[in-house]
Every structure is written in C-alpha cells, then in structure tokens.
Amino acid sequence: MKQAAVTIALAFTLTACGSDPEFTPAPAAPEPGLSMPSNAQGPFAVTRVVDGDTVRVLIDGQDTPVRLIGIDTPETVAPNRPVECAGPEASVYAEQLMAGTSVYLEVDPTQGTYDTYNRVLAYVWLAGENENVMVNLAMLQAGLAEEYTYDDAYRYQQPFREAEQQARDDLLGQWGQIC
Numbered sequence: 001m002k003q004a005a006v007t008i009a010l011a012f013t014l015t016a017c018g019s020d021p022e023f024t025p026a027p028a029a030p031e032p033g034l035s036m037p038s039n040a041q042g043p044f045a046v047t048r049v050v051d052g053d054t055v056r057v058l059i060d061g062q063d064t065p066v067r068l069i070g071i072d073t074p075e076t077v078a079p080n081r082p083v084e085c086a087g088p089e090a091s092v093y094a095e096q097l098m099a100g101t102s103v104y105l106e107v108d109p110t111q112g113t114y115d116t117y118n119r120v121l122a123y124v125w126l127a128g129e130n131e132n133v134m135v136n137l138a139m140l141q142a143g144l145a146e147e148y149t150y151d152d153a154y155r156y157q158q159p160f161r162e163a164e165q166q167a168r169d170d171l172l173g174q175w176g177q178i179c
Contacts (some may be wrong), residue, residue, distance in 0.1 A: 004130040006112030023178055025093050025142035030132035034159065036125040043127040049098050051076045052139055055124065056105060068123035068136045069111055074174065086164050086171045086174035090144040092108035102127040110152045123156065140164050145174020 036140035044057040044064075052073030055066050074084035075090050104130060105122035115121055124135040137156070139145035147160045168175045 004123040018055065023089050023173075025089070025144065025173065026039050026099055028126075028130070028133045028135075028138035028141070030130075031134070031137055031159065034134065034137070034156075035132045036104055036134070040104040040106040040123075040125055042125075043102035044105065045082050046098045046100065048071055049091065051096045052087070052144055055094065055098055055103070055135075057105070059120075060119055065117070065119040066105060066122050066124065067115050067117075068139070068156055069108055069123055069158055070148060071136050071139055071145040073139060073145045085179040086144055089173065089178055090139065093142055094135065094139065097126065097133075097138060098124070103135070104131070108155050110154050111150065115150075136160070137163055141167060141172075142178065143167035143175045145168075 019106050029042055034053075036156045042043050046055055047059055047063050048056040050056060050065070053068045055068070057066055058064070068113050073090040074087035076083050076087035083108060104125040104127060105120065106125060107122050107129045108121070111119060111121045125131060126135065134156075136145075137160065140147060140160055147157070147162070149157060167173060
C-alpha cells in the first residue's frame with residue numbers, strides 16, 4: 001500500500017513539475033568496503049523526508065531536522081526559489097529510501113554537530129537489512145545529488161566525489177536522464 005501511494009505521488013509530482021515520470025533510479029546497494037561504523041547512533045524513526053538532502057527523525061522524543069553531510073540536491077522547498085530540475089526526483093528517491101523506516105546517524109567532527117539552520121549534520125545509514133547503505137552516497141550514485149563541501153574536508157569526501165563523477169560519466173539522473 002505504501003509503495004503504491006509513493007508511486008502515485010511520484011507520478012503526480014513529476015508530471016506537475018515537468019520532470020520525467022519514467023525516471024527510476026537504480027536500487028540503493030551497499031558500497032563495497034564501506035559499512036556503517038560502530039559509533040553511528042540510532043536507530044531513529046524517520047518522521048518526514050523534507051527533500052533530497054534533509055530528513056526529520058525522532059531523537060529523544062523530539063522531531064529533529066537532519067541535513068545530510070557532503071551532498072546538495074536540487075531545490076524543491078526553498079522559499080522564493082523555483083523547483084529545480086531533478087529536485088522532485090531527488091525528493092521522491094529520498095522518500096523511497098527512508099520514509100517509514102528507521103535510520104542511524106553518523107556525525108563527523110570535522111563538520112560540527114549543527115548547521116546554521118540548527119539541523120543536525122550527519123551521514124544517514126539505513127537500518128535493518130540495508131544497514132550498510134548510506135543515503136548520502138546513494139543519492140550521489142543515482143545522479144540526484146552533487147558532492148558538496150561546505151568548509152572543511154569530511155570523512156567520505158573522496159568516495160562521494162567518485163560517486164558523483166561516475167553518475168556524470170554514466171549520464172544518470174540530473175546529469176542526463178532527467179535534465
């Protein structure tokens with residue numbers, strides 16, 4: 001039932017925004033040699049997927065915004081800004097990965113704990129059978145995010161840059177399939 005609702009919402013959103021309703025990213029899979037570290041905190045229930053790089057989770061009873069470190073996705077909810085190409089697809093893919101699930105959060109001391117909007121900065125790992133899938137990396141691999149370095153280098157910067165380059169080379173997502 002949930003999958004049918006997401007599919008209907010995806011088709012409506014993508015058609016309404018002029019995007020490609022036929023676009024389907026490859027399923028997220030663990031990256032060889034990369035696994036969730038033992039210091040990741042959670043699991044935390046996902047309460048809402050805001051867009052492709054922001055999610056809300058329940059931490060100690062508080063609905064907490066989390067910004068995914070190292071990626072930037074096309075805008076869909078920024079005030080006074082138009083919806084950007086591939087933004088709806090990024091949002092829907094993030095929702096497919098995280099809605100109705102629990103996640104683990106890995107903070108990176110090089111990035112601080114919070115951004116200027118008071119969102120927790122984290123790498124987001126799926127819980128359960130997909131526990132070695134990092135959402136940040138999956139968004140890059142699908143071509144639905146760009147690698148984003150805010151100020152300082154971060155733990156996964158090199159694999160993120162490689163994933164973006166591979167998506168560009170393969171013309172995935174915003175690099176050719178959609179935009």
